Amino acid sequence: MNRFVYLLEEAQGLDRDTLGGKGFGLVEMRRAGLPVPPALVVTTEACRAYLREGHLPEGLWEEVKTKVRALEALSGKAFGGGAGGRPPLLVSVRSGAPVSMPGMMDTILNLGLNLEGVEALARATGNPRFAWDTFRRLIQMYGEVVLGVEGQAFEALLEEVKARRGVSDAGLAPEELEEVAFRSLRLLEERGLVFPMDPWAQLRGAVEAVFRSWNNPRARVYRRIYGIPEDLGTAVVIQAMVFGNLGEDSGTGVGFTRNPATGEKGLYGEYLQNAQGEDVVAGLRTPEPLERLRGFAPRLYQELEATAALLERHFREMQDFEFTVERGRLYLLQTRSGKRTAQAAVRIAVEMAEEGLITKEEAVLRVDPNALPALLRPAVNPDAAPRPLIRGLPASPGAAVGRAVFSNEMAERYASQGVPVILVRPETTPEDITGMYLSQGILTARGGLTSHAAVVARGLGVPAVVGAEGLRVEKDRAWIGEKEIQEGELLTIDGSTGAVYLGEVPLLEGAGMEILDRLLAWAEPYRTLGVRANADTPEEAQRARAFGAEGIGLCRTEHMFFKEERLPWVRKLLFGTPEEEDEALERLFQYQKEDFKGILRAMDGLPVTVRLLDAPLHEFLPPVASPAGEDQEAMAEEGRGRDLKEVNPMLGFRGIRLLLLRPKVFQMQLRALLEAAQALKGEGLDPRPEVMLPLVSDPKEVERAKDMAQALFAEFFPIPFGTMIETPRAALLAEKIAPLVDFFSFGTNDLTQMTFGLSRDDAGKFLPRYLEERLLSSDPTETLDLEGVGRLVRLAAEEGRRANPGLKLGLCGEHGGEARSVLFGSAFLDYTSASLYRLLTARLAAAQAGLRRVRA
Numbered sequence: 095m096n097r098f099v100y101l102l103e104e105a106q107g108l109d110r111d112t113l114g115g116k117g118f119g120l121v122e123m124r125r126a127g128l129p130v131p132p133a134l135v136v137t138t139e140a141c142r143a144y145l146r147e148g149h150l151p152e153g154l155w156e157e158v159k160t161k162v163r164a165l166e167a168l169s170g171k172a173f174g175g176g177a178g179g180r181p182p183l184l185v186s187v188r189s190g191a192p193v194s195m196p197g198m199m200d201t202i203l204n205l206g207l208n209l210e211g212v213e214a215l216a217r218a219t220g221n222p223r224f225a226w227d228t229f230r231r232l233i234q235m236y237g238e239v240v241l242g243v244e245g246q247a248f249e250a251l252l253e254e255v256k257a258r259r260g261v262s263d264a265g266l267a268p269e270e271l272e273e274v275a276f277r278s279l280r281l282l283e284e285r286g287l288v289f290p291m292d293p294w295a296q297l298r299g300a301v302e303a304v305f306r307s308w309n310n311p312r313a314r315v316y317r318r319i320y321g322i323p324e325d326l327g328t329a330v331v332i333q334a335m336v337f338g339n340l341g342e343d344s345g346t347g348v349g350f351t352r353n354p355a356t357g358e359k360g361l362y363g364e365y366l367q368n369a370q371g372e373d374v375v376a377g378l379r380t381p382e383p384l385e386r387l388r389g390f391a392p393r394l395y396q397e398l399e400a401t402a403a404l405l406e407r408h409f410r411e412m413q414d415f416e417f418t419v420e421r422g423r424l425y426l427l428q429t430r431s432g433k434r435t436a437q438a439a440v441r442i443a444v445e446m447a448e449e450g451l452i453t454k455e456e457a458v459l460r461v462d463p464n465a466l467p468a469l470l471r472p473a474v475n476p477d478a479a480p481r482p483l484i485r486g487l488p489a490s491p492g493a494a495v496g497r498a499v500f501s502n503e504m505a506e507r508y509a510s511q512g513v514p515v516i517l518v519r520p521e522t523t524p525e526d527i528t529g530m531y532l533s534q535g536i537l538t539a540r541g542g543l544t545s546h547a548a549v550v551a552r553g554l555g556v557p558a559v560v561g562a563e564g565l566r567v568e569k570d571r572a573w574i575g576e577k578e579i580q581e582g583e584l585l586t587i588d589g590s591t592g593a594v595y596l597g598e599v600p601l602l603e604g605a606g607m608e609i610l611d612r613l614l615a616w617a618e619p620y621r622t623l624g625v626r627a628n629a630d631t632p633e634e635a636q637r638a639r640a641f642g643a644e645g646i647g648l649c650r651t652e653h654m655f656f657k658e659e660r661l662p663w664v665r666k667l668l669f670g671t672p673e674e675e676d677e678a679l680e681r682l683f684q685y686q687k688e689d690f691k692g693i694l695r696a697m698d699g700l701p702v703t704v705r706l707l708d709a710p711l712h713e714f715l716p717p718v719a720s721p722a723g724e725d726q727e728a729m730a731e732e733g734r735g736r737d738l739k740e741v742n743p744m745l746g747f748r749g750i751r752l753l754l755l756r757p758k759v760f761q762m763q764l765r766a767l768l769e770a771a772q773a774l775k776g777e778g779l780d781p782r783p784e785v786m787l788p789l790v791s792d793p794k795e796v797e798r799a800k801d802m803a804q805a806l807f808a809e810f811f812p813i814p815f816g817t818m819i820e821t822p823r824a825a826l827l828a829e830k831i832a833p834l835v836d837f838f839s840f841g842t843n844d845l846t847q848m849t850f851g852l853s854r855d856d857a858g859k860f861l862p863r864y865l866e867e868r869l870l871s872s873d874p875t876e877t878l879d880l881e882g883v884g885r886l887v888r889l890a891a892e893e894g895r896r897a898n899p900g901l902k903l904g905l906c907g908e909h910g911g912e913a914r915s916v917l918f919g920s921a922f923l924d925y926t927s928a929s930l931y932r933l934l935t936a937r938l939a940a941a942q943a944g945l946r947r948v949r950a
């Protein structure tokens with residue numbers, strides 16, 4: 095009659111989607127012969143039904159009751175008190191979604207206790223202090239999670255009693271803990287709330303609260319950030335409690351089978367003696383490294399090492415496990431595949447393959463290509479760095495510079511203005527997720543390497559330093575020793591070393607590539623899609639080549655003008671008088687020719703696609719008070735300026751439109767490119783320039799541009815001539831455009847803008863809400879919208895190729911460096927072109943696509 099509820103021993107063969115990650119891990123650990131306290135799992139299906147119907151689905155509660163009876167038999171204890179002389183069975187009620195969402199949903203521990211139960215527990219353990227402490231914790235957790243009372247109200251009671259006695263937690267006597275328990279009950283009463291003394295009512299309330307917590311605000315934010323589907327639901331694990339707070343020979347800890355920050359092989363983690371599980375994850379007390387157990391509990395350490403090895407063999411993956419030691423006996427409470435930094439992900443995959451735990455192909459498929467940009471993250475330059483102000487634990491690698499903020503609200507305020515921030519907190523809790531997401535770096539005063547701050551920062555790929563001693567954080571300021579840190583003050587943190595600096599410290603760009611090269615060496619033979627770079631300067635071209643770019647797919651020539659000394663000339667060119675225009679053309683010609691030489695030199699022997707000017711005019715208007723003394727108002731009122739004033743510049747006089755109506759600009763750019771190439775040929779090099787038209791929407795535009803190019807091709811030499819496909823009309827007319835060109839390059843930024851009819855400049859104002867409301871499943875400016883924009887791309891590719899079988903096809907929008915979009919394109923494109931930091935993503939994603947095809 096199992097429908098919604100399974101004992102661990104009954105659940106073998108059910109999948110993670112049904113059991114949730116936690117339930118699944120427990121079932122597997124039990125199967126592997128590891129010590130797991132008896133438990134039952136309420137499936138995700140029950141949660142979905144609950145959320146749909148607003149009440150527990152029919153029959154569920156009866157099933158829970160039956161299975162709890164089975165837990166009693168398995169544990170030799172009695173739920174709901176000490177009847178018949180059996181000690182009371184206490185249970186934990188935990189959430190567990192199919193996808194790990196650490197700390198985002200609710201958990202209640204010590205459930206099943208009431209006034210008679212406390213006495214029975216005191217007798218059974220011979221420890222009344224422990225019994226009352228357990229009861230007090232239950233009332234508080236139940237009050238918070240099920241009844242919605244703020245935690246501080248309970249903490250305040252505890253603090254008051256501690257202050258009266260002048261002792262710490264550990265110094266409180268049983269009677270005092272009893273007093274805290276009763277006052278906690280009264281606190282609830284005063285608010286018109288009731289703590290149920292019937293353990294079954296407690297259990298029912300807790301199960302429903304866990305179901306409901308699927309939809310609490312922080313869980314929703316987390317799902318949005320990680321693109322987790324809204325309709326998975328959470329399972330609930332009800333498990334016999336074991337206690338890590340029964341004395342010195344008890345404790346609780348978290349272990350990783352390999353180091354989650356670096357990937358280094360070996361047991362790694364933290365342990366807190368005489369404590370209950372949540373204390374570690376919440377970062378409330380700073381635990382000790384597991385390593386220390388070697389000295390004072392060598393047998394336990396060995397047992398943990400053996401456990402780690404067994405877990406890796408069983409799961410064939412790095413595991414993050416939670417355990418409790420009750421009076422010297424080890425119990426495993428959870429295992430999941432461990433969150434890790436990009437560095438660690440690569441190292442673990444490579445080394446596991448080298449150890450024979452997984453195959454090389456599995457290693458290649460295991461690394462998320464979208465995580466690789468983090469590998470190139472900067473580090474503090476040791477030669478240029480001053481002495482750090484303080485040090486904490488290096489929790490998530492990479493260095494970051496930003497303005498100190500102390501809350502989500504402050505982070506939002508700065509981030510909305512594009513100002514980088516460092517979130518500084520005493521410790522983080524799941525409530526801080528918004529601020530953490532918006533920050534360039536995270537700094538906390540308390541917590542260890544497995545604290546909430548550390549785990550979440552690694553998941554987000556945000557550098558973090560945690561547990562920085564000497565840091566004191568208040569609501570709107572912090573102190574480092576005597577030095578006060580105010581909101582907005584510049585800080586630098588290095589999450590690879592734990593160092594914290596005042597002010598901005600010089601950074602070095604990404605090292606740590608050696609291990610990735612090993613992975614890419616296994617991956618690249620499967621790659622059939624070419625990978626080029628979006629690069630606009632000789633320096634970028636050089637770096638792109640070092641990251642494995644096989645040419646440049648997009649050189650945005652207007653970006654070459656984004657330099658202080660060049661901008662006034664562009665403005666003169668666009669908005670000035672005819673004389674000013676001619677002078678500007680000459681200047682800009684010289685700049686461009688030099689740049690083209692540098693770029694072609696850096697990419698010697700490889701194709702370089704130069705896109706002619708595509709400057710949305712508003713980006714080039716001077717600021718109202720320009721340092722060069724130009725005046726926007728004046729420019730916009732006089733001559734050409736007036737004619738060029740646009741309400742909607744993104745859809746205005748840009749790209750091919752400007753090039754055809756201002757042929758001098760076209761001629762200048764193409765001449766600069768051809769002269770640069772000719773000069774390099776003269777040096778015996780092998781430059782391979784290509785020229786590309788922006789924003790085309792009609793074949794006649796291409797014909798006209800081709801006519802204009804002919805004279806220059808005749809004077810120098812012809813080069814491949816192509817067009818971007820970035821307006822929906824161009825995609826729809828691909829068949830007519832294709833015979834006129836050598837290549838198409840899909841500009842999916844504009845194509846997305848125009849297909850959706852959403853402005854690239856303004857979409858940020860409402861897209862996040864759209865994602866939140868689930869009106870879109872992913873951000874189309876980030877991941878290519880396969881259904882709509884992708885369909886246009888495919889159509890243009892197919893019809894273009896049919897009309898011109900020799901047509902080369904590329905993609906150069908930002909999507910060219912995003913894994914899912916690359917996977918899509920790899921089936922029919924010749925190459926993708928990615929911005930510098932996304933080149934590795936493009937290479938690995940394309941290789942994975944090839945490997946998957948081979949396997950299929």
Ligand code: PEP
Pocket residue numbers: 648650708820840841842843844845906907908
């Ligand atoms: C595009 O539109 O996708 C593109 C690559 O061009 P840009 O981003 O310069 O408009």
Ligand code: MG
Pocket residue numbers: 820841843844
């Ligand atoms: Mg474009």
